Structures are given as structure tokens and as C-alpha cells.
Amino acid sequence: MAEDEGGPSSTSAVAGRLGKPVSGIGPTRAGLIAKGLIYATDHGLIGYTVPGMAPFIRRQHQT
DSSP states (O other), X not given: OGGGTTSOEEHHHHHHHHTSOGGGGHHHHHHHHHTTSEEEEETTEEXXXXXXXXXXXXXXXXX
């Protein structure tokens, strides 16, 4: 999702990046929603609940 510059991410695009079918990331998606890290912005779209999360994750991935 961080690759999408913090905007809403397509669930299917995230699944594709992970090499999984959309149905394969459902439990992970549900878990992240339950923890309050992401939310469903619209049908088929997810976004971070915390402003600035995408740049933070990109910085962590670079180290």
C-alpha cells in the first residue's frame, strides 16, 4: 500500500503485489482492519488510518 503514496489502494492490486488471489488476503485484511491500521475507503479499496503511514513504511523498508 505504501507504493500507492498513501492514497487508497485497490485490494486486487495489493493481492497481485503479494502474488496471491484477492480471496487469499481476506483474513490479513480483516486482521489489519480489526487492529485499526487500515480501513475500507470504498468497495475494493483500502487505506491507512494513520496520516503519514505510507512514507513511514517506505522509510522502514529502505533500511
